[in-house]
Amino acid sequence: MTVNSSSRHLRVAIIGGGPGGLATAIALSKIPNVSVNIYEQATVLREVGAGISIGSNSWNVLELLGVADTLTSGHPTWVILNMNGRSGEELDRREKPRNLEQRAPVRTQRTKLQSALLAHVKPGVIHLSKRLTRMVDKGKEGVELRFEDGSVVTADLVVGADGIRSVVRDTAWPNYEIKFTGTTIWRALLPWDNVKHLDPRFGITGWWHTPTTHVYFSPVGEGLWEIASRAWQDPATHSANKKSWGVPVDNAHVESHFTEYLPAIREALARVPPGGWREFAAFAGPELSQLTAWDNKVVLVGDSSHALSGAFGSGAGFAMEDGWILAQALAYWKNDTGKALPLFDTIRLPYYSRMYAHLSSEADKRAAKLKGLGNPTFDERVRNKIITDGGKDMSWIYKNDIGAIQYNGSKEAHSSPVRCIR
Known part of the structure; x- marks a missing residue:
């Protein structure tokens, strides 16, 4: 410059x-x-x-x-x-x-x-x-x-x-x-040692899908592992109360959206410690x-x-x-x-x-x-x-x-x- x-x-x-x-x-x-x-x-x-x-x-x-x-x-x-x-x-x-x-x-x-x-x-x-x-x-x-x-x-x-x-x-x-897109995201970090034995593929960054949800897993270094899970609901009926951005949410509420998944995935979600989840409502404009x-x-x-x-x-x-x-x-x-x-x-x-x-x-x-x-x-x-x-x-x-x-x-x-x- x-x-x-x-x-x-x-x-x-x-x-x-x-x-x-x-x-x-x-x-x-x-x-x-x-x-x-x-x-x-x-x-x-x-x-x-x-x-x-x-x-x-x-x-x-x-x-x-x-x-x-x-x-x-x-x-x-x-x-x-x-x-x-x-x-x-x-x-x-x-x-x-x-x-x-x-x-x-x-x-x-x-x-x-x-x-x-x-x-x-x-x-x-x-x-x-x-x-x-x-x-x-x-x-x-x-x-x-x-x-x-x-x-x-x-x-x-x-x-x-x-x-x-x-x-x-x-x-x-x-x-x-901006308007609510219908997607809600729940994010958490937990020790990799707590989940690494559940499935060897959990050590590879990636998405696990159903038609209207997905769970994203990835190590993030320093012995930590990330979960970013998403679920879509019709914004026409769910937008009124979707203002959350990084707020704590109960474990049971998050897990209720992913009951169709493999047992190892459900177990990984269950191992997030109480208070570990944060909820984000996705908006776009x-x-x-x-x-x-x-x-x-x-x-x-x-x-x-x-x-x-x-x-x-x-x-x-x-x-x-x-x-x-x-x-x-x-x-x-x-x-x-x-x-x-x-x-x-x-x-x-x-x-x-x-x-x-x-x-x-x-x-x-x-x-x-x-x-x-x-x-x-x-x-x-x-x-x-x-x-x-x-x-x-x-x-x-x-x-x-x-x-x-x-x-x-x-x-x-x-x-x-x-x-x-x-």
């Missing part, structure tokens, strides 16, 4: 201290004349969830941020399974090509990624117990942020990194609406036509910008990519948000638009396949929902090199070995 002393001073307020917010702060801290503050509503900064996947795309952006060498824990995921949860039949085995020159794809604890990022955030940047309640557009003076504790700050640029239930998005895009608002004083990163409910299993990677690209756009335009934020839109909007289009296409294909079967059996319905990397070349996501972006001054930006905006 070229240091330019003529760049204007920019006050940036990042709302949310998850991977996207932390990565954005790290990237912005490398730009001259930018002051960064993160405002996080939690009283203690901690991740909610269990495991997280770090693939090639995420490693690429972690390298650019200077964080990759700090993240050292995880379970290599060279092999991914899809299994019939009732019969135990192996439906799909995907073995990723091993390249000794690249870092291994891993499944690790969400807290490990957070700790690695935190190690690179400058002291005094993070402010806890700051629940945003109101944003006011003050024109040329910036954006006024009001918090639940009564404090008020003003920023030249507000970065909404506050997740799928984003207050920033809901304020700047008041007509945007429509594609946005812009990720910037209020005359380029507000920008969205991560799940706030594309409410896809974790559809590609790489949400943290996308959020970190957003933060890095935002920083490079600001550096390129010497902190001129009027030019930098449209550039950010130029790069990231088509990327997320492609994701929405892909999901729609895949859903149509699955529906057409089931319809063609007439009255599909249990096993046929299970085979129709195999989770892979998308059924075709998905390197544009999972091998994305966000550092290889060429911008030629026009309205187009694309991948290239030339890193012109750095």
